[in-house]
Amino acid sequence: MLNACNFRCTYCDNHQGEHYFDRPDPERLDTQQGKRLLERMITGTPAIYWCGGEPTLRNDLPELLDHAWHLGFFPNMINTNGSLLHQRLLKPAWQGFLWQMDVVIISLDGLTLSMLNKLWGVKRPEQVMVNLLLMRELRKLVKFKLVVNTVITPETIDEARAVFDLVCDLDIWFVPVPVNYRHEPNRELLNHPRYRQLADLILARKKEGHKIIGSAELLRRLLFCEPYHCVTALKPHVWSNGEICWPCRASSNVAPVNINLLDYNSFDDAYEAGGRHINPNFFGINGKSYPATKRIGIKQGEWIRIRLINASGKPHHMHLHGHDFWWVSQDGNDLAEPRHINTVHVEPGGTYDIMVYGDNPGYWTFHDHATTRVTNNGIYPGGMLTVLEYEDFTPTYTPSVSVDQ
Numbered sequence: 001m002l003n004a005c006n007f008r009c010t011y012c013d014n015h016q017g018e019h020y021f022d023r024p025d026p027e028r029l030d031t032q033q034g035k036r037l038l039e040r041m042i043t044g045t046p047a048i049y050w051c052g053g054e055p056t057l058r059n060d061l062p063e064l065l066d067h068a069w070h071l072g073f074f075p076n077m078i079n080t081n082g083s084l085l086h087q088r089l090l091k092p093a094w095q096g097f098l099w100q101m102d103v104v105i106i107s108l109d110g111l112t113l114s115m116l117n118k119l120w121g122v123k124r125p126e127q128v129m130v131n132l133l134l135m136r137e138l139r140k141l142v143k144f145k146l147v148v149n150t151v152i153t154p155e156t157i158d159e160a161r162a163v164f165d166l167v168c169d170l171d172i173w174f175v176p177v178p179v180n181y182r183h184e185p186n187r188e189l190l191n192h193p194r195y196r197q198l199a200d201l202i203l204a205r206k207k208e209g210h211k212i213i214g215s216a217e218l219l220r221r222l223l224f225c226e227p228y229h230c231v232t233a234l235k236p237h238v239w240s241n242g243e244i245c246w247p248c249r250a251s252s253n254v255a256p257v258n259i260n261l262l263d264y265n266s267f268d269d270a271y272e273a274g275g276r277h278i279n280p281n282f283f284g285i286n287g288k289s290y291p292a293t294k295r296i297g298i299k300q301g302e303w304i305r306i307r308l309i310n311a312s313g314k315p316h317h318m319h320l321h322g323h324d325f326w327w328v329s330q331d332g333n334d335l336a337e338p339r340h341i342n343t344v345h346v347e348p349g350g351t352y353d354i355m356v357y358g359d360n361p362g363y364w365t366f367h368d369h370a371t372t373r374v375t376n377n378g379i380y381p382g383g384m385l386t387v388l389e390y391e392d393f394t395p396t397y398t399p400s401v402s403v404d405q
């Protein structure tokens with residue numbers, strides 16, 4: 001919602017290695033623009049995670065929330081440092097706030113005031129604790145989910161443990177956040193024996209049924225920073241000026257493209273426009289580009305089944321030389337009538353099974369028929385190219401994948 005903040009957390013990071021509070025946001029949207037942005041956003045996502053900087057610094061937050069609520073957004077979630085809630089909730093404009101906000105996430109990284117003082121760079125960190133208890137009381141009157149979010153640094157592992165014990169006692173939801181920098185995990189923290197103890201304890205309590213956000217599997221990956229597929233398109237990130245985070249500003253190997261949602265009628269239009277700026281130049285099969293791709297083996301008189309899973313956002317047209325194969329199933333369902341073809345069109349997200357019968361000994365190209373996809377940064381042969389190789393065939397020549405033999 002904005003970059004400004006009344007805190008100065010040492011770990012603050014806008015995913016690009018900068019503090020939110022240091023970033024000017026001259027293009028911050030006014031209330032009317034904010035409402036228009038919400039009307040675009042509802043075309044692409046049912047939920048909102050309101051964040052900043054510190055979102056409660058915006059006086060029009062309740063008005064924008066009300067607009068979002070009437071548009072049908074659910075759930076509305078807010079991530080706040082919690083320091084201003086006692087003042088804000090007394091204002092008439094904020095009266096409906098807790099009725100319309102489904103999840104309130106307050107950051108609390110420890111219980112020792114002198115430590116929070118330094119970590120957050122604020123004079124009265126105790127106000128956050130008071131406000132957390134206030135929210136816990138209000139929860140008895142209004143139905144919303146109260147969550148504590150704890151950033152864990154190598155220096156504050158025991159503090160995080162204390163917060164975790166407290167929220168378990170107080171019946172408040174918990175989300176642990178191992179500190180990171182530009183999405184790089186902190187190895188010192190992850191290797192720290194006391195951190196590992198804490199992580200195990202969190203997982204054990206999750207199993208016991210304590211209120212800890214996420215599935216046990218996701219939680220474990222989050223705690224130990226294990227890889228998972230980050231599907232940016234599933235939870236679009238909109239900056240305070242209306243630009244969407246396209247394709248992903250946290251990723252250092254993709255140049256960001258500025259696409260402002262306010263310039264388009266819908267999320268789909270904006271995404272399509274963003275996609276036109278992307279010119280991918282490396283392509284792979286099972287994570288490898290030719291010539292590193294794995295060959296597909298077959299014997300004479302044998303049937304093999306190949307499962308094509310398109311994990312990309314673009315269609316691929318997989319073409320086999322020397323054979324017509326049978327396209328037999330799609331997304332795990334057998335086709336009523338298998339088709340005898342030599343090129344199968346694999347849609348993004350689709351799983352297609354083909355069956356090949358070994359009746360033409362030799363070395364045969366199998367590749368995406370789009371020319372750019374069989375190059376490595378413009379050089380042919382490369383990318384999505386491999387070979388169907390007869391294992392019981394002895395060639396009288398040196399096989400080369402890019403030439404049929």
Ligand code: SF4
Pocket residue numbers: 005006007008009011012013020021052053054080081
């Ligand atoms: S409360 Fe959030 S935005 Fe504000 S300084 Fe701390 S981490 Fe940064």
Ligand SMILES: [Cu+2]
Pocket residue numbers: 319321365367
């Ligand atoms: Cu070809």
